[in-house]
Amino acid sequence: MNIFLQTHIVKKGETLEQIAEIYHIPDLNILKDHHYLHTPDDSNHLGPTLFAGQEIFIPDQKEIEYYILKKKQVLEERKNRANNLIENGILLPVFNEMDEKIQFIIQDFSDDILQNTSEFDVRLKYLEKEEQLFTFLYQKKLLTINGEKAEMKAYELALKCSACLYPAGLEININRKIHDIKNYHEILKRWKTIQHELLKIYTDENSIAYIEGVRRTIEVKNELIKAYQQDLFLQSYFYPYFKKYTSGKNESNSRYMPERILYKNQHLITIAEDISVTLNAECIDDRSQQEILNHLPMTHAEHDEDELLESKITGNFHLSKQHKLLQQADIIIDSYFYNVKETTKIKLNLK
Incomplete structure (x- = not known):
């Protein structure tokens, strides 16, 4: 984790998608999760419309890779839990x-x-x-x-x-x-x-x-x-x-x-x-x-x-x-x- 946090200052008319593309962030949820990690009180909300001068915390490449790996692990855990519910529980359809x-x-x-x-x-x-x-x-x-x-x-x-x-x-x-x-x-x-x-x-x-x-x-x-x-x-x-x-x-x-x-x-x-x-x-x-x-x-x-x-x-x-x-x-x-x-x-x- 970097000691100095990277940030981006929003320009007029700029969107969250454009900012993610600038920093090669493949998933908006990665950008949002990282931002809110450093804004715990949600005082700097990333809504559908950004305002000029808004500061957004940007993850570096290592942090992006960490988020991607974590997401894969979560999906795998969910898959395993679903399988275990079938193998070690009652087979009950939806x-x-x-x-x-x-x-x-x-x-x-x-x-x-x-x-x-x-x-x-x-x-x-x-x-x-x-x-x-x-x-x-x-x-x-x-x-x-x-x-x-x-x-x-x-x-x-x-x-x-x-x-x-x-x-x-x-x-x-x-x-x-x-x-x-x-x-x-x-x-x-x-x-x-x-x-x-x-x-x-x-x-x-x-x-x-x-x-x-x-x-x-x-x-x-x-x-x-x-x-x-x-x-x-x-x-x-x-x-x-x-x-x-x-x-x-x-x-x-x-x-x-x-x-x-x-x-x-x-x-x-x-x-x-x-x-x-x-x-x-x-x-x-x-x-x-x-x-x-x-x-x-x-x-x-x-x-x-x-x-x-x-x-x-x-x-x-x-x-x-x-x-x-x-x-x-x-x-x-x-x-x-x-x-x-x-x-x-x-x-x-x-x-």
């Missing part, structure tokens, strides 16, 4: 930036032979936060089966029944559980209208039984919450979130897929150009394969080894570094039901 359009593709294989490809578009928009509850608008549309609009009667009926469920205002807690349906009464009203029309069109016994099953789910709010909770898209999209990563690693047990199979999960997070989360999960469900397929709770009966489900999940999730919002995901679920390999491949892509 949800208020979310209004996403997402392509969701599901491929089902049996013994590695493709059986069906289902595809639909999703809109997911953040609405609000209240305490530790996050509300999202969730809407599905444009479902196709094997690239075509579903025409089978069962598919057609299922689509018409589910039409009333969207858009849904879903309130999700930090455990990725759906706490409430904010527009439940609106959904119920839509269902009443759709149900009345469906019963005019579908008069066979199987269709009526299906409509009745849907009615029992929709007209009991807690049952409808369970149905949304088993939604494969919602499970897939929110899978990497709300987890505590210690040294870039998280281990937990959770239930996945509509069958609610229990898995032991290991998540690894890496931060480079984006945020990547890799998932490896092994089935630890004690139920027999038949109990799982029938959605039955675990009994106290002991099962033979070949009755237990062999299943694993691998996944790769890519999130934007700035807002930590999901950009792309690939998930593979391999299961052996009675020695037949069943595989589900799931893809999420921003549109």
Whole structure:
């Protein structure tokens, strides 16, 4: 630091930018910080307009280099703090930036032979936060089966029944559980209208039984919450979130897929150009394969080894570094039901 401070006396009409250029100062903030360092009471303010005769303290070349180095260090510290918040804290996105359009593709294989490809578009928009509850608008549309609009009667009926469920205002807690349906009464009203029309069109016994099953789910709010909770898209999209990563690693047990199979999960997070989360999960469900397929709770009966489900999940999730919002995901679920390999491949892509 120089003992004698360098100063500049402002000439009429001179600007701060011109003065910075004269002394080869690359950033006006360097000039301002140095000036105020020697004018602590701010009695000589550097406003948008300077006045003739005003004295400005000017840093020398070494001081300019020091300020530049300090700025780089501060930026690096901020970057490291941001990374540590992800690696050693909860992975929580900046949800208020979310209004996403997402392509969701599901491929089902049996013994590695493709059986069906289902595809639909999703809109997911953040609405609000209240305490530790996050509300999202969730809407599905444009479902196709094997690239075509579903025409089978069962598919057609299922689509018409589910039409009333969207858009849904879903309130999700930090455990990725759906706490409430904010527009439940609106959904119920839509269902009443759709149900009345469906019963005019579908008069066979199987269709009526299906409509009745849907009615029992929709007209009991807690049952409808369970149905949304088993939604494969919602499970897939929110899978990497709300987890505590210690040294870039998280281990937990959770239930996945509509069958609610229990898995032991290991998540690894890496931060480079984006945020990547890799998932490896092994089935630890004690139920027999038949109990799982029938959605039955675990009994106290002991099962033979070949009755237990062999299943694993691998996944790769890519999130934007700035807002930590999901950009792309690939998930593979391999299961052996009675020695037949069943595989589900799931893809999420921003549109």
